[in-house]
Amino acid sequence: MRLVHNSLHEEVAARLRERIFEGELAPGSFVDEVQLAADLAISRTPLREALKVLTAEGLVRHEPRRGCFVAQVTEQDLDEIFPVIALLEGRCAYEAAQHASDADLQALEALHERLARFARARRINDYYAANFAIHEAIIELAGNRWLAQVITDLRRIVKLARLQQLHAPGRLEQSLQEHLSVFAALKARDAVGAEAAMRTHLTRQREALRELARNQRSRIGP
Template identity: 70%
Template sequence: MRALASSLHDDVASQLRDYIFDGQLRPGSFIDEVALCELWSISRTPLREALKVLTAEGLLRHEPRRGCFVNEVTAQDLDNIFPVIALLEGRCAFEATQRATPEDLKALEVWHRRLQQHAEAGRINDYYQANFAIHEAIIQLASNKWLTQTIDDLRKILRLARLQQLYAPGRLQQSLAEHLAIFAAIKAGDAAGADAAMQHHLLQQREALLDLASFSRSVLTV
């Protein structure tokens, strides 16, 4: 029975996580426990266990006597996290380059063709999914469980804001060019070049978020 209860709250946590990442629950949104229990036909116990999991992950915050809310990533959070994840994913690109087989490169080639097609068509959500898959593939190729675990924790937080950066003017094509530079270094067997290109790519995401915030403020003041 305990295993079943654990499995249920894990499923609820996964579903709630998807709601947040899909934008159905926006940053700052209140988690209506009664409504979710009715929607998913579950009791409060697995939901509350799931809320504890997502709070520990940093996706939710609990406010005494008020309940849980979807966390809002601050500018300081982004300034702190992006340089760290840039170093970590850069190292993944380095190790992935050393391990990549011809079959791995063919698979990455397919993903990059899709990425380019989505960029050319302006399909931001599809681009983001392909982009995420490429990052995931490079992390898996690195085959370093410590890097994977640490990056996974940070990515959960960044996913609250990361998609937004693709809406910055000119960012979609810039992101594509950065990805193609990473892939070119991996194909060439240039591990240090792949590391540097990946770090540049991640740091540019932070710059794009800053540009988007500045652009939004300028539009509001016109």
């Protein structure tokens, strides 16, 4: 399908970002510019501009004389990124507790009710979508565009890992309880408590991913 847009390379970047996050362009894989240009019915120029955008975001790496490759996220990357995200999203929860109106909290309550329904039904994909919406809502309620910008950039990198932490034994139920703890603090206008609960939530996400990685290595063997 031909792409038409005032800023074509931005739309191309969005399409490529989607393919990376869905795993169609796998971590470490070569980005075939000729094939992609043909698939998207565009010239190489907007494609190369789009790849520059993704390189700046850390989703693609460029190797001289070899071309572009989809970036890979290591365990060390996750160990370094998660504490930063926990710190930043914790601060968002702190500021959201100070700024949220009664109407904002009612909207958040509806999101948490959906989250609980999906957890009970073990609809992990739907749970993940509701979970993401809650995090986005809290970031928006914080009203701090600098926090939002940095968190968005870091989330793109973490998403490359194709996170499956909700599949860790007991993690779905644990995640729900963590979210409810954050929401309880927000309803109480307890900024310090909301910050601590959010940081705990993000820290435990990393612990769940680490456990999954250990289990996968043990199944594969030496």
